[in-house]
Amino acid sequence: MKVEELLLHPLPTQTPKLTLGCPILDHLLRGGVPCNSITEIVAESGTGKTQLSLQLLLAAQLPVSRGGLSAASLYLHSEFPFPIRRLHQLSFFYAPHLPNNPLDRIFIHPLHSADHLLDLLPRLDFIVPQLNIKLIVIDSIAALFRGEFENTPVELKRRSSIFFKISSKLRFHARKFGLAVVLTNQVVDVMDSSDSPRIGNSGFLCSSGRRVCAALGLSWANCVNTRLFMWREEERRGEENGVSENTQTRRFVRVVFAPHLPDCSCEFVITREGIHGVDR
Amino acid sequence: MEISTLPISASQRGKLLSAGYTSLSSLSSLSPSGLAQDLKISETEALEILKVASQRNGLNKFENGSRAIVNGAQTAWDMLHEEESSIRITTSCSDLDEILGGGISPKEVTEIGGVPGIGKTQLAIQLAVNVQIPADYGGLGGKAIYIDTEGSFMVERALQIAEACAQDMLEYNSLLRKNFKPCQGNKEPKEFLDNIFYFRVCTYTEQIAVINYLEKFIFEHKDVKVVIIDSITFHFRQDFEDMALRTRLLGGMALKLMKLAKKFNLAVVLLNQVTTKFMDGSFQLTLALGDSWAHASTNRIILYWNGNERYAYIDKSPSLRSASASYSVTGKGIRNSASNCKRVKLM
Numbered sequence: 001m002k003v004e005e006l007l008l009h010p011l012p013t014q015t016p017k018l019t020l021g022c023p024i025l026d027h028l029l030r031g032g033v034p035c036n037s038i039t040e041i042v043a044e045s046g047t048g049k050t051q052l053s054l055q056l057l058l059a060a061q062l063p064v065s066r067g068g069l070s071a072a073s074l075y076l077h078s079e080f081p082f083p084i085r086r087l088h089q090l091s092f093f094y095a096p097h098l099p100n101n102p103l104d105r106i107f108i109h110p111l112h113s114a115d116h117l118l119d120l121l122p123r124l125d126f127i128v129p130q131l132n133i134k135l136i137v138i139d140s141i142a143a144l145f146r147g148e149f150e151n152t153p154v155e156l157k158r159r160s161s162i163f164f165k166i167s168s169k170l171r172f173h174a175r176k177f178g179l180a181v182v183l184t185n186q187v188v189d190v191m192d193s194s195d196s197p198r199i200g201n202s203g204f205l206c207s208s209g210r211r212v213c214a215a216l217g218l219s220w221a222n223c224v225n226t227r228l229f230m231w232r233e234e235e236r237r238g239e240e241n242g243v244s245e246n247t248q249t250r251r252f253v254r255v256v257f258a259p260h261l262p263d264c265s266c267e268f269v270i271t272r273e274g275i276h277g278v279d280r
Numbered sequence: 281m282e283i284s285t286l287p288i289s290a291s292q293r294g295k296l297l298s299a300g301y302t303s304l305s306s307l308s309s310l311s312p313s314g315l316a317q318d319l320k321i322s323e324t325e326a327l328e329i330l331k332v333a334s335q336r337n338g339l340n341k342f343e344n345g346s347r348a349i350v351n352g353a354q355t356a357w358d359m360l361h362e363e364e365s366s367i368r369i370t371t372s373c374s375d376l377d378e379i380l381g382g383g384i385s386p387k388e389v390t391e392i393g394g395v396p397g398i399g400k401t402q403l404a405i406q407l408a409v410n411v412q413i414p415a416d417y418g419g420l421g422g423k424a425i426y427i428d429t430e431g432s433f434m435v436e437r438a439l440q441i442a443e444a445c446a447q448d449m450l451e452y453n454s455l456l457r458k459n460f461k462p463c464q465g466n467k468e469p470k471e472f473l474d475n476i477f478y479f480r481v482c483t484y485t486e487q488i489a490v491i492n493y494l495e496k497f498i499f500e501h502k503d504v505k506v507v508i509i510d511s512i513t514f515h516f517r518q519d520f521e522d523m524a525l526r527t528r529l530l531g532g533m534a535l536k537l538m539k540l541a542k543k544f545n546l547a548v549v550l551l552n553q554v555t556t557k558f559m560d561g562s563f564q565l566t567l568a569l570g571d572s573w574a575h576a577s578t579n580r581i582i583l584y585w586n587g588n589e590r591y592a593y594i595d596k597s598p599s600l601r602s603a604s605a606s607y608s609v610t611g612k613g614i615r616n617s618a619s620n621c622k623r624v625k626l627m
Contacts, residue, residue, distance in 0.1 A: 003493040006479045006486060011435050013470070030436065037431045153558070161519035168518055171431050172482040197554075197565055198585045200397035221396040222514070222553045225432050257397025260434035262611060 015260075018135060018180045019067030020052070021059040024277025028253065028266050032067060034226070035134070036174050038167065038181045040141075042214040043230035044207045048251060048270050049184040050079075052230075053137045054087050055274045056182060057106045058094040060135040066097060069180070071134030072105040074127070076117070078143040082108055093273050107131060114144045114162050121169040128177050135180045136170070142186040142215040160219040167223030183224065187212035200227060200256035201263035207231035214256075226258040286332055295319045296329070299502075303421055305367075306502035307333045309545035367420050369411050369506060369547055371403065372445075373614045375605040376592055380581075383410075386420075386505065386547045389538055389576065391512075393552035393567040394583030399590055399609045400551045401432045403583075404508045406614045407549060408476050409441050411506040412467070417449055422505025422546075423475040425497070427490055429514045433478065442472035444612035477501070484515035484529070491533050498544050507540065511551040513568045527572050534576030550577060589617055 017032035026032050033039050033056065043049045057075055062068025075082075091102045107127075111117050117138075127133065149159045174181050190196060190204065190211040198204075199221050205212050214221065214229075221227070230253045237248055254265035267278040283296050283303070299318050301307055307315070307330060316326035354362075368383030377383050384390050384407060394400050408426050413419025426433060446469050477497075481487045487509075498504045512533075520526040541548045557566040567574070567582070574580070580596040586606070593604040608617040 003486075003489045006481055006490055008478045008480060009474075011438075011473045011476065011478055013435060013439065013473070015434055015436060034434070037434075158519075161517070164514070164518040168482070168515065175431060175480055175482055197395050199395050203585075203588060218395070218554070218556060219517070222430075222517075224396075225430065227397070259401045259432040260437040 016069070016178065017067070018056065018069055019059050019062065021055050021274060022268075022276045024266060024279055025253070025268065025275070026067065028255070028261075028264060028277065030261060033180045033182060034260070035069070035178050035180045037225040038170055038174065038183060038223070039226040039228065040183045040185055040214075040224040041228050041230060042185045042187060042205075042256070044187045044212060044232070047207070047230045047232050048268070048275055049230065050083060050139055051086075051270055052275050053139050053182060053184060054083065054090055056135060056137060056180075057087070058090055058102055060180070061094070061098055061102055061105050063097075069134040071132050072107065073135035073137065074131075074133050075106060075108045076111050076120070076136070076138045077108065078111040078138075079140055080110070082110075089272070090274055107133070111138070111144060113148065114166070117144060117166060118162070118169075121166070121173070124169075124173050128173065128179070134178065135182070136173075137182045138184070140184040140186060141166075141220075142184075145216060146186075160217075163216070163220050163223050185220075186215045188215045202229070202254065202256065205229055205231065205256075208234065226261070227256040228258075229254050229256045286329075286336060288329055288332055292319075292321070292325070292329055295321065300500050301502050303415075303503055304333055304336055305415070305420060305422070305505070305545075309543075366545075367415075367418070369407055369420060370413070370418075371607075371614055372406055372410060373605075373607040373616050375616050376607050376614070379592070379594060379600065379603040379605045381600055384506070384547045384549060385579075386545050387541050388578040389534070389541055389548040389550065390579040390581065391550045391552055391567070391577035392581045392583065393554055395554055395565070395585070398583040398585065399607075399614070400583060401510055402437075402609045403614055404510050404549060404551055405433065405438050405441055407506055407547075408508055409438065409445050409472050409613070411547075412472055412475050413445070413449070414467070417452060420505045421503075423477065423501060423503045425477045425479070425494065425504055425507045427479045427481060427487070427507070427509045429481050429487060429509070429511055431480065432510060433480075435473065438473060438476065439469055440611065441613040442469040445469075445472065475503075477504070481515075484518075487515055488529065488533065491536055494536075494540055495543075498540065498546070502544070504544070504546060506547045506549060507537070508549045509551065511553055513551075513553045516569065517553070527570070530569060530573055530576065534573070537576075538578075 016035040019026055019032045041049050041052060057073045060069045060071055060073040063070045094102050145159060149155045170181050173179055187207060190213050196213055197218060230251065233250045234247045235250055237246055250267060251269065252265055252267050255261045255263055267280060268275055269278055283293060283301060310330065312323050312327040312330055315330060316323040366386055368385050370377055370383040392400055392403060408424035411420050411422045411424050414421045446467055479490050481490055494507065516526055516530060537548045553568045554565050555568045557564055578598060582593045582595045584591055584593065589606045590608060591604050591606050594600050594602050606617040608615055
């Protein structure tokens with residue numbers, strides 16, 4: 001390979017984007033999930049990370065005219081079990097727009113550890129072009145690092161060097177094959193606000209009324225291009241005396257940082273048909 | 281094209297253009313012997329061309345008899361004169377420009393660091409656009425090299441910033457030059473993108489290869505006035521078993537970049553990440569790559585959050601006093617922060 005080949009000139013006028021399957025959410029991301037870069041979705045469990053990932057797997061198969069990539073997708077999951085029934089349910093809503101059974105073009109692979117992921121990444125060179133994959137989802141990246149590493153300086157250093165290795169390989173493949181890469185990440189509670197540096201648009205993130213921040217710390221934050229935060233708020237409804245009181249969950253998504261997006265947020269709901277933005 | 285207006289012979293003009301010299305500023309930092317070698321002409325002829333060009337520039341530095349004794353050496357007086365007359369690249373945020381002494385200075389390596397999402401890439405894209413502001417508007421009229429190691433450069437965003445820049449130039453035109461004919465060199469936003477040479481590097485070997493290749497590339501494209509690396513750090517934070525090797529590689533890169541900055545009279549801007557360092561019993565934020573790297577850049581600027589506002593702080597500079605200023609990232613690019621604007625208006 002020659003150095004000259006690394007020059008991209010003239011620049012294209014637009015980055016290809018993958019639709020989220022909802023015009024309001026697409027508007028939030030100015031067209032969708034960008035290809036050639038890594039997008040991270042941070043949220044506590046039960047907010048809708050996996051729901052959105054499943055929706056993206058199907059949306060990737062849509063023709064380009066509908067905002068898709070007309071390509072297959074690869075789903076690497078470290079959280080078990082894989083929600084196959086939900087994916088099957090969602091696929092009905094996409095089937096009319098697609099020539100074949102959408103489930104045939106979603107490839108699923110379990111991940112057991114960070115080293116397992118590192119072993120798998122070089123093989124993408126072969127798999128991705130052969131299966132015409134244009135979207136890789138890793139759900140979740142945090143689960144790979146929970147528990148395996150101790151909280152000592154040496155271990156933390158080893159951990160962050162693995163972060164950079166994984167990120168570098170993913171970015172390499174994203175660039176080489178024009179992939180959209182989506183990672184999900186968990187949150188951790190913030191005990192003492194003074195010792196964690198502020199990252200991104202919001203001074204602090206709140207979910208379910210607790211102060212949280214993205215798992216895996218500062219060095220991992222350098223490993224993604226775009227970070228989205230999804231959170232939930234419980235809202236009480238009904239009579240005040242507590243007799244027929246029920247709670248309603250509202251869900252929101254916000255851009256924490258992104259090279260191409262301003263600080264913006266929107267509310268969304270999860271229905272049988274999938275995730276949809278709410279215009280309020 | 282400025283060269284075509286110089287009162288020199290057609291063959292000299294042709295030689296200059298085919299060697300890649302299109303603007304007066306590309307000639308400003310050259311020695312007669314360098315130009316002579318480059319164009320394969322005699323040294324006296326080269327001196328003649330430079331004299332004409334410098335007269336046009338209003339510098340007349342060859343007539344003062346202050347020619348260097350040793351080739352390539354300069355007197356301190358010349359250096360001062362040159363520095364005073366050199367044009368800096370504006371950041372589009374006047375508060376930031378003020379603490380930087382007018383903007384990012386050419387011939388120097390400037391390192392900018394901060395947490396993810398603080399606006400490093402935004403500032404870098406802004407500089408890649410602003411370096412192209414034509415001389416009529418007080419800019420350099422140069423081109424940019426953007427070396428992207430993280431994949432964060434988004435063309436949509438660059439286009440957005442370029443549109444705002446073109447818009448500002450139009451406004452400037454209509455405000456200040458009502459009675460004159462409009463300035464030459466109004467630019468379409470798309471043209472800004474065409475003047476950014478974008479390299480995407482995916483490994484540290486590619487990064488080193490590109491930096492080694494830059495000298496040849498800039499030699500062919502003399503209008504390049506800024507080299508941006510976003511970020512210098514990323515590929516060097518994966519596991520380097522041999523930390524001594526890492527230090528050597530980084531040191532070598534830094535030397536090459538400094539040489540480029542001096543030789544071609546261009547600004548080098550390096551983006552760096554931050555990391556935590558264990559100091560005095562607590563973890564503190566510091567720029568990545570360690571202490572020896574801290575010597576690599578002439579100026580160091582740290583971007584940080586102060587409440588809900590973004591601030592820039594001059595951490596190291598041989599000529600600027602340490603100071604901080606707020607800035608904001610808007611749809612148009614880097615601008616003064618909103619609260620500051622209000623204060624200025626009140627005064």
